[in-house]
Amino acid sequence: MTLNILIAPSGFKESLDAEQVADCIEVGIHRVLPNARTLKAPLVDGGEGFTKALVEATGGTLYPVEVTGPVGQKIDAFYGLLGGTRYKTAVVEMAAAAGLRHVPTEIRNPLVTTTYGVGELIKSALDAGVERILIGCGDSGTNDGGAGMAQALGVKLLDEDGNQLGFGGGELIKLKQIDLSERDPRLDWVQIDVACNWHNVLCGDRGVARVFGPQKGASPATVEQMALALEHYATVIKENLDLEVRELPGSGASGGLGTGLLALIDAKLHPRYEIVMQYLEIDNLLPKVDLVITAEGCLDYQTPKGKIPAEVARRAKRYNLPVIALAGTIGQGAEVNWQHGIDYFTSILTYPCQLQDAIADTSNLLTNAAEGIARLLIVGRQVRNCTFSGW
Known part of the structure; x- marks a missing residue:
């Protein structure tokens, strides 16, 4: 059975636009799941792009x-x-x-x-x-x-x-x-x-x-x-x-x-x-997928107040789809996003670094983070097929 994934991110300010972010996530997914079917819907919210x-x-x-x-x-x-x-x-x-x-x-x-x-x-x-x-x-x-x-x-x-x-x-x-x-x-x-x-x-x-x-x-x-x-x-x-x-x-x-x-x-x-949604296709794509991956530069308590990952999650939950969010940084109060349809979030940063260094390396960090998500999907599939005593 083919896994269908919708990639619907925002851009990362001062680094990558939404289309580039979507491309990086797609590359990372396909490193591990080359047969996965990826649909991309890079999104904008009125800002850059x-x-x-x-x-x-x-x-x-x-x-x-x-x-x-x-x-x-x-x-x-x-x-x-x-x-x-x-x-x-x-x-x-x-x-x-x-x-x-x-x-x-x-x-x-x-x-x-x-x-x-x-x-x-x-x-x-x-x-x-x-x-x-x-x-x-x-x-x-x-x-x-x-x-x-x-x-x-x-x-x-x-x-x-x-x-x-x-x-x-x-x-x-x-x-x-x-x-x-x-x-x-x-x-x-x-x-x-x-x-x-x-x-x-x-x-x-x-x-x-x-x-x-x-x-x-x-x-x-x-x-x-x-x-x-x-x-x-x-x-x-x-x-x-x-x-x-x-x-x-x-x-x-x-x-x-x-x-x-x-x-x-x-x-x-x-x-x-x-x-925005009068011109972009996300609502037409959601019924065709099994999983949604979104992204933004910073995920925090303000994300549910009109930012793209929360809007993507809100629309995805109409179809009971799981939603994963990748972020440059995880800020204060990010856990509130669990109440707004985002099921899992993680930072793309894997080592301490200066902001300008992270911005310069965003494409690699994002691609590697998406690869990590794909590996977790494989683990999840294996776990689903196991029986755990004591559960």
């Missing part, structure tokens, strides 16, 4: 664009046009213009990084005459509430002297007035749908500054400064636009970009898999 995955799934086209990067430098980014759609549809991932990988480690400071380049990508899509824009939020290196994005599209964010705010989330504490009068008028005629983590909110104890700020280089003092700036931002949005965003689902996505998209350019926020 979102645009390319949807473009490839629909036979669309990528277009290069030079934009302003998160620390103000010019970088090469891109947007895509989907193929086979009723309405001319662009797809944009914020990570292409303002992702953490574009912020050098030694200068990471989310008080000053900007989403201005995201607005430039949206503008390029508008220049192409699109009727709909899909925006993926994830893997951000910013915490500016989408202020830079909005400024690139003509929104004026003014201080008490009537001057435009500078770049970065730290500037939001100066915000006094929001002026939409010169916002790009084409936005009024385009449907904008945003794939974001529904669990991320802008303010409060679970606000984006406190939850994700440290990952972007923020010290404890900086985290509190960012949180205060975003609270003020939410207050001004309420006063100027009569919209309460503090704890709105998705408002904290990508350092508050969700708030800027919703409040300043009239986008609609969606749970990210509501968008």
Whole structure:
């Protein structure tokens, strides 16, 4: 009997994209089980790879664009046009213009990084005459509430002297007035749908500054400064636009970009898999397999809050399928994932090493870990055929 395995991973940040991760796992499985039938469904969640995955799934086209990067430098980014759609549809991932990988480690400071380049990508899509824009939020290196994005599209964010705010989330504490009068008028005629983590909110104890700020280089003092700036931002949005965003689902996505998209350019926020799974095939593949292997860079207590392994497991359990997760690291509270459909998880690391060394060797580590899983499957089959006295 042939063993059918679905490989449905996310990418490993700053290392391998989801397709490369799937390839590594497949190689490791086939070292031990050459006759196993492997089906691959590399997944994206709105972060890095979102645009390319949807473009490839629909036979669309990528277009290069030079934009302003998160620390103000010019970088090469891109947007895509989907193929086979009723309405001319662009797809944009914020990570292409303002992702953490574009912020050098030694200068990471989310008080000053900007989403201005995201607005430039949206503008390029508008220049192409699109009727709909899909925006993926994830893997951000910013915490500016989408202020830079909005400024690139003509929104004026003014201080008490009537001057435009500078770049970065730290500037939001100066915000006094929001002026939409010169916002790009084409936005009024385009449907904008945003794939974001529904669990991320802008303010409060679970606000984006406190939850994700440290990952972007923020010290404890900086985290509190960012949180205060975003609270003020939410207050001004309420006063100027009569919209309460503090704890709105998705408002904290990508350092508050969700708030800027919703409040300043009239986008609609969606749970990210509501968008992504319209274009990827995992639901059609699950009935055809016996086992599911997923993966992500870090598995921890946050994984069930909208990350790919938990979503894969949730869908797999509709068919009572066992789920194995491979991770670069196993973080705090990872055991909670057992309650969310993941039956076994393990780190791909087999020896102590520096983060940069692990990133450089991810493909080998991942392949070897998948080989180990395949060997465990063989052991499990042998055990199943044995009788144990005392059991």
